[in-house]
Amino acid sequence: MSDVVRLLKADGTVGEIDAKAVAMFASLEGETDPATLSVSDIDADILLIEFTGAADGRGFSLAKAVLGKMAYQGKLYAVGCINPDQLSMALQTGFDGVLVPAERWADYGAEVWKAALSPIVKLSYASTRSQGLQSIWQLRHGTQS
Amino acid sequence: MYQYDQLDQSIVEQRSAEFRAQVERRLAGSISEAEFKPLRLMNGLYLQLHAYMLRVAIPYGVLSSKQMAKLADIADKYDRGYGHFTTRQNIQFNWPKLIETPDILDDLAGVQMHAIQTSGNCIRNITTDPFAGAAADEEVDPRPLCELLRQWSTLHPEFAYLPRKFKFAITGSAIDRAAIKVHDIGLRLRKGSDNRPLTDIWVGGGQGRTPKVAQLFKQGVALEDLLPYLEAIMRVYNRYGRRDNKYKARIKILLAETGLEKLQEQVEAEFQSLDRTPFVNVAAELQRITENSLTPDYASHNESGELTNNGSVPHPEFDAWKQQNVKPHKVRGYVIAMVSLKPAGGIPGDATSRQMRELAELAVRYSHDELRVTHRQNLVLPHVLERDLFALWQALVEIELAEDNIDLPSDIIACPGLDYCALATARSIPIAQAVSAKIRATEKKTDLGGISVNISGCINACAHHHVANIGVLGLNKGGVENYQLTLGGRNDQNASIGERLGPGVSGDEVPHVIERIIDFYVDVRDAGESLSDTYDRVGKEPFKEAAYV
Numbered sequence A: 001m002s003d004v005v006r007l008l009k010a011d012g013t014v015g016e017i018d019a020k021a022v023a024m025f026a027s028l029e030g031e032t033d034p035a036t037l038s039v040s041d042i043d044a045d046i047l048l049i050e051f052t053g054a055a056d057g058r059g060f061s062l063a064k065a066v067l068g069k070m071a072y073q074g075k076l077y078a079v080g081c082i083n084p085d086q087l088s089m090a091l092q093t094g095f096d097g098v099l100v101p102a103e104r105w106a107d108y109g110a111e112v113w114k115a116a117l118s119p120i121v122k123l124s125y126a127s128t129r130s131q132g133l134q135s136i137w138q139l140r141h142g143t144q145s
Numbered sequence B: 001m002y003q004y005d006q007l008d009q010s011i012v013e014q015r016s017a018e019f020r021a022q023v024e025r026r027l028a029g030s031i032s033e034a035e036f037k038p039l040r041l042m043n044g045l046y047l048q049l050h051a052y053m054l055r056v057a058i059p060y061g062v063l064s065s066k067q068m069a070k071l072a073d074i075a076d077k078y079d080r081g082y083g084h085f086t087t088r089q090n091i092q093f094n095w096p097k098l099i100e101t102p103d104i105l106d107d108l109a110g111v112q113m114h115a116i117q118t119s120g121n122c123i124r125n126i127t128t129d130p131f132a133g134a135a136a137d138e139e140v141d142p143r144p145l146c147e148l149l150r151q152w153s154t155l156h157p158e159f160a161y162l163p164r165k166f167k168f169a170i171t172g173s174a175i176d177r178a179a180i181k182v183h184d185i186g187l188r189l190r191k192g193s194d195n196r197p198l199t200d201i202w203v204g205g206g207q208g209r210t211p212k213v214a215q216l217f218k219q220g221v222a223l224e225d226l227l228p229y230l231e232a233i234m235r236v237y238n239r240y241g242r243r244d245n246k247y248k249a250r251i252k253i254l255l256a257e258t259g260l261e262k263l264q265e266q267v268e269a270e271f272q273s274l275d276r277t278p279f280v281n282v283a284a285e286l287q288r289i290t291e292n293s294l295t296p297d298y299a300s301h302n303e304s305g306e307l308t309n310n311g312s313v314p315h316p317e318f319d320a321w322k323q324q325n326v327k328p329h330k331v332r333g334y335v336i337a338m339v340s341l342k343p344a345g346g347i348p349g350d351a352t353s354r355q356m357r358e359l360a361e362l363a364v365r366y367s368h369d370e371l372r373v374t375h376r377q378n379l380v381l382p383h384v385l386e387r388d389l390f391a392l393w394q395a396l397v398e399i400e401l402a403e404d405n406i407d408l409p410s411d412i413i414a415c416p417g418l419d420y421c422a423l424a425t426a427r428s429i430p431i432a433q434a435v436s437a438k439i440r441a442t443e444k445k446t447d448l449g450g451i452s453v454n455i456s457g458c459i460n461a462c463a464h465h466h467v468a469n470i471g472v473l474g475l476n477k478g479g480v481e482n483y484q485l486t487l488g489g490r491n492d493q494n495a496s497i498g499e500r501l502g503p504g505v506s507g508d509e510v511p512h513v514i515e516r517i518i519d520f521y522v523d524v525r526d527a528g529e530s531l532s533d534t535y536d537r538v539g540k541e542p543f544k545e546a547a548y549v
C-alpha cells in the first residue's frame, strides 16, 4: 500500500485514504480566481482545495465561493499547507475535512492533529459549521440548530 | 460601556487557554520559532529588539476603572512598572517574559480584556472617536457598532490569513476624530431621513510606504446590510489582494490597481450572492449590545458635591489646562477632560503604574468609572462634571498628568523607533523629547491653535507622520540618522497626505526646523487660520525657505 493520507473530518473523526486515490480527486489551487470557474470545473463528488502557503488564506474564501455562489454539493476537502492550528478555521469555513499526507501527519504528530480536532476554543460569534462549535449569536438569539 | 456576558467571557478564556497550550508547545521545543511566530502574533506577542512585547487590545479605546487598575497591576507584576498607549488605542508592555504571557492573558480575561488580533494579517482592533457617546457634536453613537464589529471580526475563520493587516475606524460625527480616511475601511455613521442610522463606507486609506486617502466606496448602507457588505469587501480583498509583495498587499493598492468602479462591481456581486445566514441575528444583537452597555447616570452624579474653583482665587495654570484640555460634552453641566501623556521632554504615550492606578481612581470619582485612549496616545475622562474640574486638575497635578498641551505641537505622536523596534531605521522617542522640550515654551506664550507633530522611526509610518501637519520620518543614510519633514498633512474629515519639504536633516536639527516652521506660520497666518490652512494658502516654498535657513 502506498502512503496513507489522513482525513480529519468536521464530525471529529479521522479516516484514512490511499494517497493514490487522493491523487485522482478533482482539485483547485487556493489562488484560483472563482470568477474564472465554471460548473464543469467542480463537477465531482469530491473536490480538493489546495493551500499553497502557510500564511495564504485564499483557500478559505475560495471554499466560500464554491459552496455559496457555485452551489457545490459534493465533499470539499482542504489539502496542502494546512497546519493543526488552522484546522478549525478550515472546518468553520465549510470544508468537510482536511487531508493530511503521511509526512505532514508525522511532522506534527498524531497527538497534535487529534487534539486539533477538539479545539480549546469551542465558541465563535458567527460561524457554526464545525462539530462541537457553537455560534454565540445563535445561542443568544435562540436559533442554535 | 459594553459589559461581557458569559459567552463573551468564555471565548476570551478559551482563547487564553489555547495560547497557553501554544506557548507550552514552544517552550517544550515541539514547535519552532518559525511555526510559533504566526501563533504568537495573533495574540499580539512580538519579538522586539531587546525582549518580547505584548500588545493588549483596548477595544475602541474604552476602558473601565477596573480595567485600568488591572493594566497597572500587570505593569508592576510582569513588566517594569509602566505601559505604553498606542495610536490604535491599545496598550503595549515592552518587557514581558514569554513564559508569563499566558498568565497575563488570564489576568486580562478576568477584567473582560484580551490581546486577540492585536497583530497578524487579520482584522485588528476597531478604533473610534475617543469622545464617542459623550461628544456634543455627535450624530450617532458608534460604540454599539464597534462592539458588533469586534464580535464579528473576532476569530473570523475566513479572515485570519489576509494578504496583510486590516484596520477599521468608525466615527459618528461630522468632525472626524477617528481618522477614518486613513484606514483600510473607514465608516461614517450618520442619521438617515427617517432618523435610522446609515453608514458611508470609505475604502483604501492607509499610511506606510504608499500613503493614501480613502475613497468613498458606498454611501448610505443600512445597518442590516452593513456586515454582509463588509464581509463582501473582505472576501474580495482576501481573494485579490496582492501577496507577492508585502508592501503592496494592503487594500489601498488593490483599489489603486483595480480601479474604484471595478472593485465596487466585484464587491457588489459578492454582496448580492452572499450567504446571509450568519447575519440573521445582527439587528437583535445590536439591540442586545446597546441594552448590555452601561450608560452613565448623569443625574445622580450631579448631586455629588466636590471641590471647585469658584473663580474667587485666580488660577492661571488651571485656566490654561481647562482652555486646552477640556472639550464640550453632550450633557449640560458635563465636560470631557483630556489627560495628556506628553509631558515636556517625556516619552509620548507612556504612563507609570502609579499614574494608571491613580487615573483609575479618578475615573471612579469623577468620570462614571470610564476612561478612553485616543489615537494621539492620550487619555480621556469622558464624563466629568464641570464643577469637579478643579479638583480633578489638582489631582492630575499630583500625579504629573496635568500638562496643558492637547493638540499643541508638543502633543507629539512618536513610534517606538530604534529604542525598541526591530524594523526602525532611526530613533523617534528622543527626537520627540527634544522637540517637545524646545517647543513647549513657545506654545505656552502664543496661541497656536491645533498643530499635530508626528514622528516615525521608519517608512512603515506607525506614527502616522504622513497625515500630521508637521510630519517627521527617521531614515538611515549611510549609517547616519536623517530626518525628512513633511508639511500639510491632516487626518480629519479633510484628510490629506503631507508634502515632503526638502532635504533631510540631522536629529539635532529637527527641533530647530520645527520651531522655525511654527514661527513662520505665526508670522504669516491670517486670523483663525490653522497651520494646514496657511500652508494651503501660501504653498510649500515660503515654508521651505523659513525652515532651512
Ligand code: SF4
Pocket (backbone or CB within 6 Å): B415, B416, B417, B418, B421, B422, B423, B424, B425, B456, B457, B458, B459, B460, B461, B462, B463
Ligand atoms: S514606524 Fe517603523 S520604527 Fe516606528 S514602530 Fe513602526 S516599524 Fe517600528
